[in-house]
Amino acid sequence: MEKITRIGVDLAKNLIVVHGVDSMERVAVRKAIPRQKFLEWFANLEPCLVAMEACSAAHYWGRKLRALGHEVRLIAPQFAAAYRKGGKHVKNDRLDAEAICEAASRPHMRFVALKTADQQNVLVLHRMRSGFVEERTALVNRLRGELFEFGVFLPQGIDAFRAHFIEALEDGTTELDGIARAALLAGWHHIHALDEQIAWCDSQIAARVKHDANAQRLMAIVGIGPLTASAAVATVGDARVFRNGRQFSAWLGSVPKQASSGGKTRLGHITKSV
Template identity: 65%
Template sequence: MNTIARIGVDLAKNVMQIHAVDQSGHIVTRKAISRANFLNRFANLPPCLVAMEACSAAHYWARRLRSLGHDVRLIPPQFVAPYRKGGSRMKNDALDAEAVCEAASRPQMRFVPVKSPAQQSVLVLHRLRTGYVEERTALVNRLRGLLAEFGVFLPQGIDKLHAHFVEHIEDGTNELTGTAREALMRGWAQWQALDQEIAWFDRQIATHARQDPHAKRCMDMCGIGPLTASATVATIVDARQFKNGRQMAAWLGTVPRQKSSGGKQRLGRITKQGNEYLRMLLFLGARAALNTAHRRNDRLSRWILQLRARIGYNKTLIAVANKHARILWAILAKGEKFDPAHVCPSAAT
């Protein structure tokens, strides 16, 4: 067991599969370990490289294994799949652990930084808030559809429905029965409860954005509010993992998909890879910046207006989201402050 140099771990709820090799890549051990004995197994091993997929509970196990002196690497699952023997047709825990171990040996492999408990706590706020927003949207659509069954048609938009919902329930001229009115009012009460929960999460996220120095610098940008700034800081553990802003924008999926070959460049739609939640927030912020650009006279706003006149609204929206991602990288990786009049040195020359 002292010859182990690298271990691939396939995480699971109850049983973990490990695949250990020596310095020459020869298999030392392959074994399934229960969750209760997982840390004890590694506590008895000399420090080595431990690789896992970046999945549920991976950051927790990475922190615990690092406390035991091991060098822990988290690999995105999409980078592990090509190394699994049998491809997509053959899959089991042993093959997954072996693929993780093999992927970790590649010199150009990309790894996911391990998040701290504080960063994961902020993400808990965002994920629960997103869940409540989805529940509210589903509830509102359900209430609107049920009202339509009785000939009560309300205008589109959650604010308009909120303003006129109760008065239509209390309107005695429609076909709503007493049972239906009571049931719909219970749905209304659930709607109010969800609004209160979302408002509480908004306050907590805003507090984090005001207290975190990196998030405060991010909010200097037009279109970047507390929600986006907080999510960016908590999701991107260390912006220096990207060599430049272009890499971070590509990681977020705001760049065109390439199908280039034979010296011919073919660009398609954006890849939509990376963190879906953060990309969605960037697009919402880009829309806000695009819609209000005519009110400002800084260099960035003038560029947005010129781009919109040349390529249209939708393509400009993607370009602004890409630009925001690159600016956020400069703010987080270099510690710079946002300057809307900034001129790139290469562009100036």
């Protein structure tokens, strides 16, 4: 068998599918490997190029494979999908692995930078914080909505909610009974617990950026604070993967969606809120 030069990997929780080719682009291996034996299988291979979609656990597996001597490249799922036989209408793990393998061979393919464990650790803080904020917002709206059902109208905004909630809850002229008031009060206490979790995340992020030179450089820009700087550094890693600021803006999504053809430029809405 010819030496395997490139492998496409379709990651999954339990069974991982690989599709490998040799230097002549002939299929050299196509198989499914149990997750527990995945690294063992690659440890017995000569170093080669290994491509995966930038999906869940891809950065973890990428670091492990790189430690074994392989060259690892991560591809955005939408870029790999363009090479799948059957397009959108035919999809399975083997076709996905083959498409990833093919996409990795394209000379102008854009790849996702492999994140370090430290980057992912910081992103855990940001994702947990975002989750706490979303949960707090949902809970505030829920409590406001429940009071609304009893003719109690609180103004919009979390600061106004904090200022008037207890007063509204203790208003004896409403039809709220003791059990309903107790339930709403429990929600109020949960909001305070979420406040503490969010504040803890903020303090941890602020402590980390003090020792991060890249984050400090970003914070020198007016309007960028610890949260934005920390998130940008942890998400991007090495900014040299972008040729210029325009490419970085496009990656962020802070540019109009484009659907131009036939010499006509058609610009739509901003593709992502940042």
